[in-house]
Amino acid sequence: MVQNDGNTPGSGNAQRMFGPQAGVYATSQVHVRDDSLDVLQKLAARSDDKAYGWAADLGTGAGFTAFAMAQLSDRVVATDPTRPMLEQTRRLGRERGLENLGLSRNVAESLPFAGESLDLVTSRVAGHHFSDLNRAFDEVRRVLKTGGVFVMADSVCPEDDEVDRWMNDIELRRDFSHVRNRKISEINVMLADRSLKVERQEGARIFLRFNEWVARTVVPEPEATALRNDFLQAPAGAREAFQIQPSNGDIDFSWPCLVFRAVKV
Numbered sequence: 001m002v003q004n005d006g007n008t009p010g011s012g013n014a015q016r017m018f019g020p021q022a023g024v025y026a027t028s029q030v031h032v033r034d035d036s037l038d039v040l041q042k043l044a045a046r047s048d049d050k051a052y053g054w055a056a057d058l059g060t061g062a063g064f065t066a067f068a069m070a071q072l073s074d075r076v077v078a079t080d081p082t083r084p085m086l087e088q089t090r091r092l093g094r095e096r097g098l099e100n101l102g103l104s105r106n107v108a109e110s111l112p113f114a115g116e117s118l119d120l121v122t123s124r125v126a127g128h129h130f131s132d133l134n135r136a137f138d139e140v141r142r143v144l145k146t147g148g149v150f151v152m153a154d155s156v157c158p159e160d161d162e163v164d165r166w167m168n169d170i171e172l173r174r175d176f177s178h179v180r181n182r183k184i185s186e187i188n189v190m191l192a193d194r195s196l197k198v199e200r201q202e203g204a205r206i207f208l209r210f211n212e213w214v215a216r217t218v219v220p221e222p223e224a225t226a227l228r229n230d231f232l233q234a235p236a237g238a239r240e241a242f243q244i245q246p247s248n249g250d251i252d253f254s255w256p257c258l259v260f261r262a263v264k265v
């Protein structure tokens with residue numbers, strides 16, 4: 001059931017981008033399961049093997065992270081502003097027979113939960129789309145109980161400013177709803193400012209193939225060609241950081257991903 005199906009300010013670009021493509025995201029192998037979800041699931045696991053009570057997943061897309069968290073929690077609410085994404089989550093959740101999954105249509109910057117009400121908040125490969133990540137982190141802090149756990153996985157850019165600019169420029173041209181891949185150092189400051197204490201951090205890679213990656217966001221051909229050329233002529237720092245490799249008419253590359261487990265203290 002979709003609750004809180006109301007105002008989702010600040011997510012217009014995201015809804016225009018993700019709405020028509022929701023079915024594609026529901027079958028995208030990168031999203032169904034990858035390194036980042038494996039690491040997120042490992043960092044979310046409790047050492048006492050008990051279940052979390054209430055959990056929420058932010059920017060749930062077609063729901064794959066929420067489905068994984070449904071194994072670790074009594075109840076998980078999958079949240080996203082894009083209605084067709086939540087419809088995919090509902091369909092896939094039913095197919096998986098999940099009975100402890102709820103849906104809510106909202107942005108991460110305005111969560112429909114009472115203060116101190118959740119035991120676990122997760123988010124995977126979505127934070128770089130949030131229009132205001134600081135505000136989303138404020139909300140995570142507000143809704144978590146003291147001692148509650150926040151586990152997030154998202155693409156990050158290297159600390160080098162030139163490589164940062166290259167990556168964020170490429171991402172924005174491929175997806176107009178892209179906001180920003182942040183540096184790990186920026187994210188750590190944002191967490192520390194909110195007393196979200198990092199207990200563990202791990203790196204992961206998001207492995208991508210260029211042709212499928214631009215098709216997923218329906219990049220028009222002239223821009224796809226320009227992007228392909230930029231990958232093939234990438235500066236050395238970007239080539240190395242993103243493991244760019246031409247391969248049989250396509251280009252293999254990977255984005256670095258940060259996965260952290262933080263606790264509200």
Ligand SMILES: C[S@@+](CC[C@H](N)C(=O)[O-])C[C@H]1O[C@@H](n2cnc3c(N)ncnc32)[C@H](O)[C@@H]1O
Nearest residue numbers: 014031059060061065082107108124126129130
């Ligand atoms: C790549 S998908 C997420 C994939 C998903 N988390 C998974 O694990 O498969 C990005 C999602 O972020 C959502 N999104 C965009 N802006 C948002 C915001 N401000 N708050 C919450 N979600 C947002 C989009 O609607 C989209 O469904």
